[in-house]
Amino acid sequence: MLAAGEGKRFRSARPKVLHELCGKPLLAYALEAAAPLRAERTVVIVGRGADDVAEAAGGLTRRPLEFALQARQLGTADAARMAGEALGRFDGDVLIIPADVPLLEVPTLRRLVARHRRARAAATVLTAVVADPTGYGRIVRDAAGLVSRIVEHGDATPAERAIPEVNSSVWVFDRAALRAALTKVGRGNRQREFYLTDVVEILRDKGETVEALAAAEATEILGVNSRSQLARAGALLRARINERWMAAGVTIVHPALTYIDAGVRIGRDTVVHPLTFLSGATRIGSGCEIGPAARLRDSVVAGGARVVFSVLDRARVGPGANVGPYAYLRPGARLDRGAKAGTFVEIKGSTVGRGSKVPHLSYVGDALIGPGVNVGAGTITCNYDGERKHRTVVGAGAFIGSDTMLVAPVKVGRGAYTGAGSAITRDVPAGALAVERAEQRNVRGWAARRAAKAQTGPGQGSGPRASNKSARGRTGGARRPAKKST
Ligand code: UD1
Ligand code: MG
Numbered sequence: 001m002l003a004a005g006e007g008k009r010f011r012s013a014r015p016k017v018l019h020e021l022c023g024k025p026l027l028a029y030a031l032e033a034a035a036p037l038r039a040e041r042t043v044v045i046v047g048r049g050a051d052d053v054a055e056a057a058g059g060l061t062r063r064p065l066e067f068a069l070q071a072r073q074l075g076t077a078d079a080a081r082m083a084g085e086a087l088g089r090f091d092g093d094v095l096i097i098p099a100d101v102p103l104l105e106v107p108t109l110r111r112l113v114a115r116h117r118r119a120r121a122a123a124t125v126l127t128a129v130v131a132d133p134t135g136y137g138r139i140v141r142d143a144a145g146l147v148s149r150i151v152e153h154g155d156a157t158p159a160e161r162a163i164p165e166v167n168s169s170v171w172v173f174d175r176a177a178l179r180a181a182l183t184k185v186g187r188g189n190r191q192r193e194f195y196l197t198d199v200v201e202i203l204r205d206k207g208e209t210v211e212a213l214a215a216a217e218a219t220e221i222l223g224v225n226s227r228s229q230l231a232r233a234g235a236l237l238r239a240r241i242n243e244r245w246m247a248a249g250v251t252i253v254h255p256a257l258t259y260i261d262a263g264v265r266i267g268r269d270t271v272v273h274p275l276t277f278l279s280g281a282t283r284i285g286s287g288c289e290i291g292p293a294a295r296l297r298d299s300v301v302a303g304g305a306r307v308v309f310s311v312l313d314r315a316r317v318g319p320g321a322n323v324g325p326y327a328y329l330r331p332g333a334r335l336d337r338g339a340k341a342g343t344f345v346e347i348k349g350s351t352v353g354r355g356s357k358v359p360h361l362s363y364v365g366d367a368l369i370g371p372g373v374n375v376g377a378g379t380i381t382c383n384y385d386g387e388r389k390h391r392t393v394v395g396a397g398a399f400i401g402s403d404t405m406l407v408a409p410v411k412v413g414r415g416a417y418t419g420a421g422s423a424i425t426r427d428v429p430a431g432a433l434a435v436e437r438a439e440q441r442n443v444r445g446w447a448a449r450r451a452a453k454a455q456t457g458p459g460q461g462s463g464p465r466a467s468n469k470s471a472r473g474r475t476g477g478a479r480r481p482a483k484k485s486t
Contacts, residue, residue, distance in 0.1 A: 001030055002079045002169075003057070003099035004047025004070040009226045015049035017099040018056055019230060022237045023261030023279050026224060027053065029102035031061045036106050037113065038063075039095060043086045045070050045079045075193030076169070077185040084179055091175055093117070096196070098169040100224045102233050103240075108215055113172055115213045122177035122208035123199060125150070126170040128218040135225065136166035137197045139212060147212045148204055150197035154190040165214070167197060168221035177208055237262070245272075258291075267303060285319070299329070302337075315347075318354070336371065349389075350381075353396065366408065367392040376402035376420065383408045395430060 007016025017027040034042065042063060046053045047070040054067045068086035070079050080096060087094070093116065095109070108126065116124035125147065127139050135153050138160050142148040150167050151160050181199040189195060200210050215221050224230050241262060242255040249268030252258050257274040260266075264278045267286030272278075276291035284290060285303035292309065299312040307317065308324040315329035318337040323329065327341040332349035335341060339352045342359035350364045353371035358364055360377040366389050367381050379400050381392045392406045395414035400406070405423040412418060413430030422436040 001027075001034065001042065001044045001097050001099055002076060002083075003027055003030075003053055004045045004050070004073055004079050004082075005100070006048050006073045007225075010230075015053050016224070017053060018049065019224075021102055021224075021230065021234050022241060023263055025056055025060070026102055026230075027057055027099045028060045030097050030099045030104065031057065031063075033104045033106055033109060034095070034097055035061055035063050037095065037109055040092070041066060041087065041090065043068050043083045044099075045082050047071065047073050047079075075187065075191070076196035077182055077194035077198060080178065080196050081182050081194075084175075084182065087175070094173045094175050094178055096169070096171040096173065098223070101168060101170065101221060102224060103220045103222050103236055104168075104170065105220060108220060109170070112170065112213050115211055116172040119209055119211045121172075121211040122174050122181075122203045124172045124211040124213060125200070126168040126215055126221065127165050127212050128168060128215040128221040129164045130166055130218045130221075131164075133161070133164055133166045136223065137169075137195075138163040139165040139167060141165075146204075147200060147210050149201040152189065152191070152195060152197060166221070168215065169196075169223065170221070171196070173199075177203060181206075294324075310341075364392075366390065367394065367406075369394045370396035370398070370414070372397045373400065374398075375400045376404060378403040379406065380404075381406045381408055 003017045005016065010016045010019065012019065018025045043066045044054065044057050045068050050069055057065055066086055068082045070082045093113065095113065112124060112126050137150045137152045138156055139147055140149050140151055140160065140163065153161065178199065181202040184202050185194050185198045187194050203210050219236050222229065222233050222236065224233050238259060239255065241260050242252050242258060245260065245266050246252055250266045251271040253271065254274040258272055259277045261279040263280060264282045266284040269286050270284055270288040270290065273291030275293040277295040278284065279296065280298040282296045282298060283300045285301060285305065287304045288301055289306045294307045294310055296307065296312045297314065299315045301307060301317040302319040304320040305317045306322050310324035310327040312329045314331040315333040317323055317335050318339060320338045321335040322340040326343050328346045329341060330346065330348035333347040334351045336352065336354040338355045340357040340359060341347055341352065344361045345358050347358065347364045350367040350369065352358060352369045353373060355371055356369050356373040358375040362375055362379045363381060365381050365383040368391065369375065373394050379402065382405050383389050383392065390408035392408045393411040394400065395412060395416065397415045398412050399417045400412065401418045401420035401422065403421045404418045407423060407425040410424055411427040412424065413428055413432065415431045416428045417433040418424055418428065419433065419435030419437065422434060424434055424436060428434040
C-alpha cells in the first residue's frame with residue numbers, strides 16, 4: 001500500500017492519507033478493501049508523517065502490517081522499490097494499492113487478481129473510462145487494443161490527453177517481473193519523479209504481457225489528491241452508505257442532506273430526517289425518529305426513541321425516550337426508557353431514570369435522577385464550586401419545582417418535593433417538601449399610590465435620578481405629558 005506521498009495538492013499540515021472521509025481516514029478504506037483478500041503479507045510504505053501514518057494504520061485493521069520507510073518522496077516507482085526491499089525473498093503476486101482511492105470495492109480487487117492470474121500476466125492494471133480524466137495517467141493502447149504504455153497527465157500530448165481511459169494506480173504484478181522492471185525506471189519526466197507507470201512500457205518492450213481490467217463504475221477509482229476531490233469522494237461514499245441503509249429498511253427522507261458515517265449502525269423502520277449527522281460509533285435502534293437537524297456522535301439510541309433538533313455527544317438514549325427540540329446531551333448523559341430531555345435542556349454525566357422528565361430550560365450535570373421524577377422548568381444542578389464537581393441525587397418519584405437550584409452535593413429523597421424557586425443546599429428527606437425562599441410580602445394599595453405619585457410630578461420624588469429629572473422638567477415643561485403616557 002502506497003501511503004508515503006507528500007500530498008502537495010492538499011496543502012495541509014497533516015499527511016493526506018490521515019484526512020477523514022465519512023468518519024474514517026482515507027487510509028482506512030484501502031486497508032479495508034484489501035483485507036478480505038488475505039494477502040500473505042501487507043507492507044505499508046510510509047514517508048510524510050511516517051510515525052503518525054503507521055500508528056493510525058495499525059489501529060485500523062486486525063491484519064498484521066509491515067511498514068517500509070520511503071525517506072524521500074521520489075515517486076510511485078521508488079515507493080514500490082521500497083516495498084520490494086521490505087518483501088525480501090517473497091515470490092508471487094504483488095497487489096499495489098494507493099492509499100488515496102477510497103471508493104475501491106473488494107469484488108473489483110478480486111476480479112483484478114483473477115484476471116492477472118488467468119492471463120499469466122507480468123502486470124495487470126485497473127483502469128476506468130472517466131468523464132474528466134484531468135490529472136490521471138492515460139492508458140495508451142496499441143493497434144491490437146493492448147496496453148502499450150501509460151502517460152502521465154503532465155507529460156501527455158493533446159492527443160493523449162483526449163484519451164478517456166485512465167490508470168487507477170491499482171496493480172497486480174508478478175514479483176520477479178516488477179523487480180526487474182523497477183531497476184530500469186528513470187526520472188526523465190516533467191515531475192522528475194520515478195513513475196511506476198513507466199513499468200508498463202518496460203515490460204512490453206521485453207515482450208511480457210500487460211493486462212488491463214476496466215472497473216465497472218468509473219467513480220470507484222476516484223483518486224483523492226485535493227480537498228475538492230475529497231469532497232467529491234465524500235459525497236459518493238455518503239450516497240453509497242445511504243443506499244445501503246435504505247436497502248436495509250431505514251427511511252431516509254432526503255439522502256442528499258443526510259450525513260451518515262461509515263461506522264454507524266441503524267435499525268429498520270427508523271426514519272432519518274434531513275440535516276442529520278450521525279458519526280463515529282453511533283448506534284440507532286429500530287423504529288426511531290432522528291432529526292430533522294440532529295447531530296449524534298458516538299451515541300446510542302434505543303428502539304422507538306425520538307431525537308429532534310438536538311446534539312448528542314457520547315450519550316445514551318433509552319427505548320422510547322424523547323430528546324429535543326433543542327437539547328444537548330453531553331458525554332455520560334443517559335436517558336432511561338421513556339425519559340425526556342426537552343427544550344433547551346443540557347445534560348452531562350447524569351442518568352435520568354425511567355419515565356422521568358426534564359422538559360424545559362434545565363442544566364443537569366453529575367446527577368442521578370431516579371425513575372418517575374419530574375424536573376420543573378429552569379431547574380439547575382449547581383454541580384461546580386469553582387474547583388470540583390459534586391453529585392446530585394434525586395430519588396424515585398420526586399417532584400422538583402420550577403427554577404430549583406440543586407446545590408451539589410445534595411440529595412432529594414424519594415417522593416419529596418421542592419418548592420419553585422428554592423435553592424436547595426441541604427438534603428431533603430423522602431416524602432418531605434423543601435421550600436427555600438423569602439416569604440412573600442403583599443403591600444396593599446401600592447400600585448395606586450405609585451400612580452398618584454407620578455401624577456403629582458417627579459419633583460416630589462427623592463434620590464439623585466428623580467431630582468435630575470425634575471430639574472429637566474422645570475425647564476422643558478412640554479415634555480411632562482409625554483412622560484406620563486409612557
Ligand atoms: C498516480 C498515477 C496516475 C494515476 C493516479 C490514480 C503514477 C506516476 N501516477 O498519480 O497514473 O492515474 O495515481 O489516482 O503512478 N506515493 C508514495 N511515494 C511517493 C509518491 C506517491 O508512497 O513518492 C503514494 C501516495 O501516497 C499515494 C499514491 O502513491 O497514495 C499515488 O501517489 P499520487 O501522488 O497521489 O499520484 P497521482 O498523481 O495521483
Ligand atoms: Mg493520487
